[in-house]
Amino acid sequence: MKSLYTNLFPILAAASLVAGQSAKLGQWDFVGHSGVSTMHGILSPGTNKVLFIERVELATEVTINGKPTYTVEYDLDTNTIRPLTTISNTFCSAGGYLMNGTVMNLGGAESSQQVDQGFNKIRMFTPCNDAKCDWWANNADLSVLRWYPSVEQLADGTLFVLGGANKGVAVNDAATNVPSYELFPPKGKGGAIPIDFLTETLPYNLYPSVHLLPDSNLFIMANVKSIIFDTTTFSKKVDLPVIPGPPRHYPLTGGSVILPLDPANNYEPEILVCGGADSLKATSKGENTCGRIKPLDKTPMWYMEEMPFGRLMPDIALLSDGEVMILNGCLKGTAGFGKGTDPVLTPILYNPTAKKGARMTQLQPSYIPRMYHSIAFTVPSGQLLVSGSNPNKNPTGEGPFPTDFRVEIFTPPFFFTGQPQPLIKQAPGEIKYGQKFEVEIETYSDKPKVSANILNSGFVTHSTHMSQRQIWLETEYKNGKLSLTAPPNGGVAPPGPYLMFVVENGVPSKAVWIMLGGK
Ligand SMILES: *[C@@H]1O[C@H](CO)[C@@H](O)[C@H](O)[C@H]1NC(C)=O
Ligand SMILES: [Cu+2]
Numbered sequence: 001m002k003s004l005y006t007n008l009f010p011i012l013a014a015a016s017l018v019a020g021q022s023a024k025l026g027q028w029d030f031v032g033h034s035g036v037s038t039m040h041g042i043l044s045p046g047t048n049k050v051l052f053i054e055r056v057e058l059a060t061e062v063t064i065n066g067k068p069t070y071t072v073e074y075d076l077d078t079n080t081i082r083p084l085t086t087i088s089n090t091f092c093s094a095g096g097y098l099m100n101g102t103v104m105n106l107g108g109a110e111s112s113q114q115v116d117q118g119f120n121k122i123r124m125f126t127p128c129n130d131a132k133c134d135w136w137a138n139n140a141d142l143s144v145l146r147w148y149p150s151v152e153q154l155a156d157g158t159l160f161v162l163g164g165a166n167k168g169v170a171v172n173d174a175a176t177n178v179p180s181y182e183l184f185p186p187k188g189k190g191g192a193i194p195i196d197f198l199t200e201t202l203p204y205n206l207y208p209s210v211h212l213l214p215d216s217n218l219f220i221m222a223n224v225k226s227i228i229f230d231t232t233t234f235s236k237k238v239d240l241p242v243i244p245g246p247p248r249h250y251p252l253t254g255g256s257v258i259l260p261l262d263p264a265n266n267y268e269p270e271i272l273v274c275g276g277a278d279s280l281k282a283t284s285k286g287e288n289t290c291g292r293i294k295p296l297d298k299t300p301m302w303y304m305e306e307m308p309f310g311r312l313m314p315d316i317a318l319l320s321d322g323e324v325m326i327l328n329g330c331l332k333g334t335a336g337f338g339k340g341t342d343p344v345l346t347p348i349l350y351n352p353t354a355k356k357g358a359r360m361t362q363l364q365p366s367y368i369p370r371m372y373h374s375i376a377f378t379v380p381s382g383q384l385l386v387s388g389s390n391p392n393k394n395p396t397g398e399g400p401f402p403t404d405f406r407v408e409i410f411t412p413p414f415f416f417t418g419q420p421q422p423l424i425k426q427a428p429g430e431i432k433y434g435q436k437f438e439v440e441i442e443t444y445s446d447k448p449k450v451s452a453n454i455l456n457s458g459f460v461t462h463s464t465h466m467s468q469r470q471i472w473l474e475t476e477y478k479n480g481k482l483s484l485t486a487p488p489n490g491g492v493a494p495p496g497p498y499l500m501f502v503v504e505n506g507v508p509s510k511a512v513w514i515m516l517g518g519k
Contacts, residue, residue: 023416025364026347032079032407035062035072037395038388039373040093040461044127045101045497046513048380050074051084051125052387053105053461055091056112057394068113071135074407076379084125087137088118092147092168094207095459096467099157099495099517102126104184105135105459106161107146109168119145119166122184143182143192148206148250151459153467154231155216155490157517159184162220163198163208170336171251171280172203197236201225204247207464209256214267216491219295221256221273223247228295243291243302248276251335254287255316255463257324259352260453260470263485267471267492270294272352274326275311275463277334286310286331286344305356311344313372313463318470320382320501320508321414322453324350325363327386328370328463335372335462337393341400343369349413366408371401376410377457377465380499380511382421384410414506420444422504424512431486432518439482443504450477452484454498454514469493486516 040053054070062069062083070090072081091109098104103125108118122138146164154160161184165176179198182191197220198205205222213219217237218229224247228238248254254276261267274290288310291302313329327347333340345365352359366386370376374388386408395403415421426440443450452475458468471493474485482502487493495518499511 035081037390088116088121152210153494206250211258246278252277253335255314275314286312315376
């Protein structure tokens with residue numbers, strides 16, 4: 001039998017020739033092979049590498065000592081993979097960074113191919129640059145089984161783990177629902193603590209949207225409902241208005257993001273929610289609206305906008321220049337194996353600071369459908385990594401949407417202004433809250449207008465970009481000297497690793513990794 005890997009490769013190489021056109025609308029480049037189907041992805045802090053995480057299943061070309069594995073470290077410099085050990089089934093998991101930069105991946109699915117079940121498992125990865133690090137099992141498990149949970153980092157660095165189902169489901173229901181949260185590391189008595197919101201939002205409450213607000217509380221959304229959840233009392237604080245339009249969560253999957261926070265408006269948070277689908281039918285239509293809300297406003301309201309076309313299963317990624325990209329997904333059907341059709345190949349560039357009606361630009365289309373189980377996020381070069389697509393129960397090179405192993409890099413339009421990327425020559429590796437610090441840079445224009453931001457690209461899976469967050473830094477740039485001020489507290493930016501970008505006249509630098517924490 002010919003393997004999937006060799007089956008697909010020739011076709012892919014030919015397809016890459018399409019790239020390189022219309023740079024003004026951005027550019028797609030096919031750069032490598034992911035080895036595993038990239039259902040989940042996260043940057044490995046301190047490195048130029050990405051962790052690709054799949055599920056345990058029949059076909060894989062990636063082995064260690066002849067045994068298949070389902071997670072790899074992908075090197076963005078060489079576009080090569082290093083197989084990692086799969087210690088429990090990572091299918092349908094969640095994750096994020098601990099405040100010391102260790103990557104955590106938790107939850108998952110049933111035992112398969114002699115790999116342990118992962119529903120209540122916690123897997124850790126301490127990043128390295130010497131190819132010696134691997135996944136290790138945390139000795140304590142989650143309190144309950146969680147398939148399709150979400151994780152968000154809190155102001156004190158703790159990870160908030162929310163919801164899920166106790167087994168794989170097409171649609172959640174009362175019997176499978178896991179309406180609870182827990183903290184890692186555990187606090188107090190620990191354990192799973194009930195949260196009514198996840199009962200009220202059945203059946204569309206899997207991979208719920210969770211975004212940390214600068215007041216340290218959480219914006220939580222599922223289905224059409226959202227609340228502010230107090231992280232001091234751990235109880236509901238505010239019921240926010242219902243979003244117009246259809247439900248926005250699995251299997252009617254939309255996407256959400258907290259827009260870049262800016263000291264210029266005292267870090268006023270705004271949440272953007274886009275896409276979704278209008279029913280469980282095969283003819284279900286991708287939703288074309290986005291809603292924007294300021295949860296901490298006196299009277300929060302959803303302000304609706306229209307995308308040029310509908311989109312189910314969008315990825316909403318923060319870009320290195322502070323804009324937002326809405327991409328991947330499809331126009332018809334729902335999330336789930338074999339349930340989506342009509343891929344949407346044209347990404348939208350969304351400028352959050354532009355006036356309503358002038359925020360969206362259609363970018364260069366890709367030629368690769370990125371359906372169920374695909375990912376996209378910003379990498380240290382300042383470009384966007386796009387990969388995945390596996391709407392098939394077993395990986396296959398056949399059918400309307402073959403399992404896709406192509407890794408693409410999208411170069412956004414702002415890199416094509418003619419001005420080179422500014423260069424970060426020296427920056428501290430660690431910064432403390434409120435600290436003023438200096439960064440040595442090289443600029444390339446006569447009149448450089450310089451700004452800087454820090455970015456967590458998040459743990460990305462199933463259109464959910466967990467802990468994704470971008471914060472503009474207070475900037476002073478005089479006589480070629482750049483001084484920046486770190487965010488004031490963990491509500492604005494939780495402690496941990498971030499990419500830092502310097503932006504000159506709208507053109508971002510390559511990033512350096514920076515550790516934020518302490519007092
Ligand atoms: C980070 O913290 C975790 C949890 O406390 C710990 O197990 C791990 O060893 C730490 N990593 C480093 C590099 O210190
Ligand atoms: Cu899935």
